[in-house]
Amino acid sequence: MSLVNLVRGFPRRPGRAMAEATALVVAAVVAFPLYWMVLSAFKPAGEIQSDEPRPWTLTPSLDSFRRVFGQQEFGRYFLNSLVVACSVVIVSALIAFLAATAVTRFRFRFRTTLLIMFLVAQTVPVEALTIPLFFLMRDFGQLNTLGSLILPHIAFSLPFAIWMLRGFVKAVPEALEEAAYIDGASRARFLWQILFPLVFPGLVATSVFSFISAWNDFLFAKSFIISDTSQSTLPMALLVFYKPDEPDWGGVMAASTVMTIPVLIFFVLVQRRLVSGLGGAVKE
Amino acid sequence: MAGSGRAAGLTGDAASLSGSAPRDFRSAARNHPGGGSWTPWLYLAPALVVLGGLLLYPIYQLGLISFFRYTQAQVSGGEPTSFEGFGNYAELFGDSQFWQVLLATVLFAAACVGATLAVGCALAVLLTRVRAVPRLALMLAALGAWATPAVTGSTVWLFLFDPDFGPVNRLLGLGDHSWTYGRYSAFLLVLLEVVWCSFPFVMVTVYAGIRAVPAEVLEAAALDGASQWRIWRSVLAPMLRPILTVVTIQSVIWDFKVFTQIYVMTNGGGIAGQNLVLNVYAYQKAFASSQYGLGSAIGVVMLLILLAVTLGYLRSLRRQGEEL
Numbered sequence: 039m040s041l042v043n044l045v046r047g048f049p050r051r052p053g054r055a056m057a058e059a060t061a062l063v064v065a066a067v068v069a070f071p072l073y074w075m076v077l078s079a080f081k082p083a084g085e086i087q088s089d090e091p092r093p094w095t096l097t098p099s100l101d102s103f104r105r106v107f108g109q110q111e112f113g114r115y116f117l118n119s120l121v122v123a124c125s126v127v128i129v130s131a132l133i134a135f136l137a138a139t140a141v142t143r144f145r146f147r148f149r150t151t152l153l154i155m156f157l158v159a160q161t162v163p164v165e166a167l168t169i170p171l172f173f174l175m176r177d178f179g180q181l182n183t184l185g186s187l188i189l190p191h192i193a194f195s196l197p198f199a200i201w202m203l204r205g206f207v208k209a210v211p212e213a214l215e216e217a218a219y220i221d222g223a224s225r226a227r228f229l230w231q232i233l234f235p236l237v238f239p240g241l242v243a244t245s246v247f248s249f250i251s252a253w254n255d256f257l258f259a260k261s262f263i264i265s266d267t268s269q270s271t272l273p274m275a276l277l278v279f280y281k282p283d284e285p286d287w288g289g290v291m292a293a294s295t296v297m298t299i300p301v302l303i304f305f306v307l308v309q310r311r312l313v314s315g316l317g318g319a320v321k322e
Numbered sequence: 323m324a325g326s327g328r329a330a331g332l333t334g335d336a337a338s339l340s341g342s343a344p345r346d347f348r349s350a351a352r353n354h355p356g357g358g359s360w361t362p363w364l365y366l367a368p369a370l371v372v373l374g375g376l377l378l379y380p381i382y383q384l385g386l387i388s389f390f391r392y393t394q395a396q397v398s399g400g401e402p403t404s405f406e407g408f409g410n411y412a413e414l415f416g417d418s419q420f421w422q423v424l425l426a427t428v429l430f431a432a433a434c435v436g437a438t439l440a441v442g443c444a445l446a447v448l449l450t451r452v453r454a455v456p457r458l459a460l461m462l463a464a465l466g467a468w469a470t471p472a473v474t475g476s477t478v479w480l481f482l483f484d485p486d487f488g489p490v491n492r493l494l495g496l497g498d499h500s501w502t503y504g505r506y507s508a509f510l511l512v513l514l515e516v517v518w519c520s521f522p523f524v525m526v527t528v529y530a531g532i533r534a535v536p537a538e539v540l541e542a543a544a545l546d547g548a549s550q551w552r553i554w555r556s557v558l559a560p561m562l563r564p565i566l567t568v569v570t571i572q573s574v575i576w577d578f579k580v581f582t583q584i585y586v587m588t589n590g591g592g593i594a595g596q597n598l599v600l601n602v603y604a605y606q607k608a609f610a611s612s613q614y615g616l617g618s619a620i621g622v623v624m625l626l627i628l629l630a631v632t633l634g635y636l637r638s639l640r641r642q643g644e645e646l
Binding site for chain 2: 053054057058060061062064065066068069070071072074075078086087088089090091093132133134136137139140141143144146149152154157158159160161162163164165166167168169170171173174189190192193194196197200225250253254256257261273276277280282285287290291293294297298301302304305306309
């Protein structure tokens with residue numbers, strides 16, 4: 039191994055320097071939009087509306103953030119978004135865990151059919167269902183409530199979550215299950231006290247996707263929260279600053295920063311598990 | 323008494339090692355199809371209830387509405403709903419704008435998928451060839467782009483390319499050239515944003531896949547003097563085919579359904595609807611002009627196209643002999 043590395047390493051040195059330089063440049067380009075977003079959020083109004091935009095600022099100001107948080111009930115929108123995203127993550131993770139256990143640990147009729155349906159369900163264009171969902175929510179009196187945002191997102195994140203969790207549930211050895219039953223554990227005890235903790239990292243990786251889809255949603259918020267703005271969510275608050283003719287760029291960037299940070303934190307926290315989780319999900 | 327009890331215990335243990343008792347245990351663990359066959363359905367029940375009520379039923383409704391004349395008058399109850407048969411579809415297929423939008427959607431999605439896959443795979447290979455620090459830098463930048471919500475990503479990219487205050491035009495010396503004015507430059511701008519926020523998924527997944535390829539295989543290829551491109555084409559791509567299929571299909575599904583980026587960046591479909599894609603088109607028909615029946619018909623067309631793609635994917639999985 040080391041010999042091969044030696045043989046391979048020497049003639050490749052210049053190649054590696056090139057590769058590393060490319061990687062760093064690409065990283066800078068990819069990170070640039072985010073950098074510009076945060077930078078612009080801290081720039082004073084005069085510098086944003088300048089013909090000579092500079093990639094730094096010597097006089098950072100919190101004016102844009104003040105405008106954002108001064109907007110009617112911005113804190114409330116933030117909280118609403120958080121409630122929606124967290125409810126979706128927790129509920130869909132629990133439901134997906136049970137379903138994934140059923141399709142990996144049991145053999146029963148229609149199992150393959152169900153699996154195919156979970157896959158097909160991922161292709162459903164959520165946006166197209168806005169129309170029937172609107173009528174459904176109206177009939178159940180859910181319009182203008184956070185429930186009208188939570189319920190559909192649970193449904194839409196489930197198929198992918200189940201699909202991804204399969205790999206994690208499968209990875210838990212069956213011998214463990216046998217041992218648990220021999221030791222007298224009930225099915226419920228095995229499920230929640232043994233299997234659940236073991237699959238937990240997979241649940242975290244999966245929940246990234248449901249968190250993002252719920253946190254990002256602005257179509258349902260736009261369509262279902264029509265009259266009661268106290269139930270609105272962050273994307274709607276952000277678009278208040280974005281008027282196509284003369285957008286308040288400072289406000290938009292500050293609101294974008296506030297909206298992006300929770301997701302970034304979430305990502306950094308689960309980053310390791312995400313990478314290994316995706317690896318596990320595709321390897322299988 | 324105690325002795326015989328212990329003996330019974332021993333024989334019991336012995337029996338459980340070789341007799342009929344263990345079969346019961348094992349089959350209990352393997353969940354025999356007989357006695358406990360309702361258990362999986364119990365576990366599946368919450369998922370099936372949620373999916374049935376909030377996915378299957380709305381799809382059925384979507385199909386139903388697409389056969390009716392359903393506008394503001396019907397919603398408010400002013401007029402009764404009337405069955406139109408394929409009227410909405412006839413109107414749709416007779417409308418040249420629909421065909422334009424369909425063509426634009428397919429081409430735009432194809433361009434996004436192609437660019438996303440190319441960038442994602444190239445960077446995944448690059449990741450395997452660099453040391454820890456550049457790798458971490460690229461990984462973190464990609465995770466940042468991935469984590470950025472679609473709405474904020476759209477507004478930030480718009481700002482970067484803003485004709486008056488954006489840095490890109492200054493850098494390229496384009497003056498006050500407006501990117502959203504022309505049809506193709508607007509599509510290009512949206513494409514850049516879409517690729518930016520969706521290549522990380524491809525990169526991370528393919529990178530995880532490459533790491534699972536035995537190092538000896540790659541070393542053997544390198545020792546034989548294969549170029550990086552040759553290694554990718556003849557060694558990695560065939561070995562990673564299952565992964566590549568998964569990321570391709572996911573990208574097709576996501577990019578065909580692009581909504582937020584087009585809606586925000588081209589302000590609801592561009593000047594005179596020049597940047598409409600099917601999803602936004604359906605939304606505009608339904609909610610902006612209250613033609614719910616027509617909007618639903620567009621939704622059904624989208625569903626059918628994506629269904630066809632998915633079934634093709636399933637067939638290719640089966641041909642590869644993979645078990646679900």
